[in-house]
Amino acid sequence: xxxxxxxxxxxxxxxxxxxxxxxxxxxxxxxxxxxxxxxxxxxxxxxxxxxxxxxxxxxxxxxxxxxxxxxxxxxxxxxxxxxxxxxxxxxxxxxxxxxxxxxxxxxxxxxxxxxxxxxxxxxxxxxxxxxxxxxxxxxxxxxxxx
Amino acid sequence: xxxxxxxxxxxxxxxxxxxxxxxxxxxxxxxxxxxxxxxxxxxxxxxxxxxxxxxxxxxxxxxxxxxxxxxxxxxxxxxxxxxxxxxxxxxxxxxxxxxxxxxxxxxxxxxxxxxxxxxxxxxxxxxxxxxxxxxxxxxxxxxxxx
DNA sequence: CTAATATAATTTGATTATCAAAGTATTCAT
DNA sequence: ATGAATACTTTGATAATCAAATTATATTAG
Numbered sequence: 001x002x003x004x005x006x007x008x009x010x011x012x013x014x015x016x017x018x019x020x021x022x023x024x025x026x027x028x029x030x031x032x033x034x035x036x037x038x039x040x041x042x043x044x045x046x047x048x049x050x051x052x053x054x055x056x057x058x059x060x061x062x063x064x065x066x067x068x069x070x071x072x073x074x075x076x077x078x079x080x081x082x083x084x085x086x087x088x089x090x091x092x093x094x095x096x097x098x099x100x101x102x103x104x105x106x107x108x109x110x111x112x113x114x115x116x117x118x119x120x121x122x123x124x125x126x127x128x129x130x131x132x133x134x135x136x137x138x139x140x141x142x143x144x145x146x
Numbered sequence: 147x148x149x150x151x152x153x154x155x156x157x158x159x160x161x162x163x164x165x166x167x168x169x170x171x172x173x174x175x176x177x178x179x180x181x182x183x184x185x186x187x188x189x190x191x192x193x194x195x196x197x198x199x200x201x202x203x204x205x206x207x208x209x210x211x212x213x214x215x216x217x218x219x220x221x222x223x224x225x226x227x228x229x230x231x232x233x234x235x236x237x238x239x240x241x242x243x244x245x246x247x248x249x250x251x252x253x254x255x256x257x258x259x260x261x262x263x264x265x266x267x268x269x270x271x272x273x274x275x276x277x278x279x280x281x282x283x284x285x286x287x288x289x290x291x292x
Numbered sequence: 293c294t295a296a297t298a299t300a301a302t303t304t305g306a307t308t309a310t311c312a313a314a315g316t317a318t319t320c321a322t
Numbered sequence: 323a324t325g326a327a328t329a330c331t332t333t334g335a336t337a338a339t340c341a342a343a344t345t346a347t348a349t350t351a352g
Contacts, residue, residue, distance in 0.1 A: 002259075004274070005259055005262045005263060005266070006259075007278075008262050008265075008266070008277070008278065008281065009258050009259065009261075009262045011281045011282075011285060012262070012281070013258075014285065015281065015284055015285060015288065016162070016165075017206065017207060017208060018208075018285075018288045018292070019162075019288065020208075021208040022288055022291050022292065025291075026291070036307095036308065036309090036339095038308080038309070039308090053329080053330095054329075054330060054331095055328090055329065055330080060163065061163065062163060062164075062166075062167040063309090063310075063311095064310075064311060064312080065329075065330060065331080066310085066311070066312080066313095066330085066331070066332075066333090067309065067310050067311070068330095069330070069331055069332080070308085070309075070310085070331095070332095071308090071309080073331095074308080089318075089319070089328090089329085090317080090318060090319085090329095091317065091318045091319070091328065091329040091330065092318095092328095092329060092330080093329080093330065112155050112159070113148075113151055113152075113155065115155075115284070115287060116151045116154050116155045116158070117151060118283055118284065118286075118287035119154075119280055119283055119284045119287070120151075120154070120280065120283070121283045122279075122283070123276065123279070123280060127276045127279075127280075128150070130269065130273045130276045130277065131154070131276065131277070131280055132153075132154065132157075133268075133269070133273075134265055134266065134269060134273075134277055135154065135157045135158070135161065136157075137264055137265055137266070137267045137268070138161055138261070138264065138265045139157060139160065139161060139164075140264075141261060141264035141265070142161065142164045142165065142168055145168050145171075145172070146164070146168065182310095182337070182338090184337080184338070185337090199300080199301090200300070200301060200302095201299090201300065201301080209338090209339075209340095210339075210340060210341080211300075211301060211302080212301085212302070212303075212304090212339085212340070212341080212342095213338065213339050213340070214301095215301065215302055215303080216302095216337085216338075216339085217337090217338080219302095220337085235299095235300085235347075235348070236300095236346080236347060236348090237299065237300040237301065237346065237347045237348070238299095238300060238301080238347095239300080239301065239302095
């Protein structure tokens with residue numbers, strides 16, 4: 001049983017290392033090769049139309065606001081992201097994607113969907129329920145430690 | 147079904163973001179708080195007694211040798227890692243952990259084991275087989291794209 | 293057996309990524 | 323109205339990263 005734990009752990013670590021790297025490679029080959037992988041993930045956290053605030057996105061990505069400001073500066077310069085000063089509260093910046101940003105978002109999203117479909121390949125309904133249960137377990141464990 | 151894909155994808159993305167951050171927090175609270183999370187993962191890729199070469203470890207972590215050299219410099223300075231010049235081939239550096247490095251390795255490994263045990267909590271034998279199948283699916287998908 | 297070629301690691305120079313702490317503008321609470 | 327709180331940006335420092343050049347050693351072709 002401990003042995004099985006180790007095998008599953010090693011598999012998870014490999015998956016963890018490989019995903020970022022493969023995403024990076026696909027990115028470099030694409031029309032969006034002026035972006036780093038971190039910039040891409042910022043775009044994906046910003047999302048298409050939610051107009052989240054800087055603090056919200058920083059929190060989701062576990063970055064300090066200062067770090068995110070720097071990333072947004074670059075993404076604005078490269079024309080993926082726009083800053084929208086809120087009218088309710090003029091301290092707040094809401095974030096939006098440009099047309100180019102939305103294109104990027106959809107491309108990355110498509111990759112993720114494909115990855116998940118492959119993850120679940122050849123699994124039946126009950127088996128998918130098992131996966132969902134395990135993911136809930138893990139999220140609960142992680143939340144306990146937050 | 148597409149909706150389910152999205153829910154699972156979002157869960158995976160949250161897990162992905164949270165794991166690094168929680169590992170980082172635990173690290174900061176521990177006796178090894180002079181390490182960054184990347185340095186910790188380098189230590190874990192070096193492993194206890196395999197004496198891997200710089201190129202080998204760089205490849206596993208998908209880093210250029212130059213990047214790893216810089217990390218090893220810091221880890222050597224902080225007394226976690228040792229460089230061992232190979233006698234077979236004097237171009238090669240083999241990497242080892244100091245006593246402190248091995249202590250760190252074991253601590254991180256323990257965290258991972260706990261995480262996996264929680265991931266598999268309350269799952270039966272068949273359910274664990276399902277998880278293993280899904281992870282194999284994912285590794286295969288990732289390997290196809292390497 | 294040497295000369296060209298290849299390989300392993302390091303160095304260099306540039307850019308991005310990151311944080312903590314200080315600063316600026318705005319809002320909230322009393 | 324003013325003192326505290328909040329949202330974001332700036333600043334200064336360091337880590338993380340790469341591509342390309344360099345150094346030292348090995349391998350191979352002639």
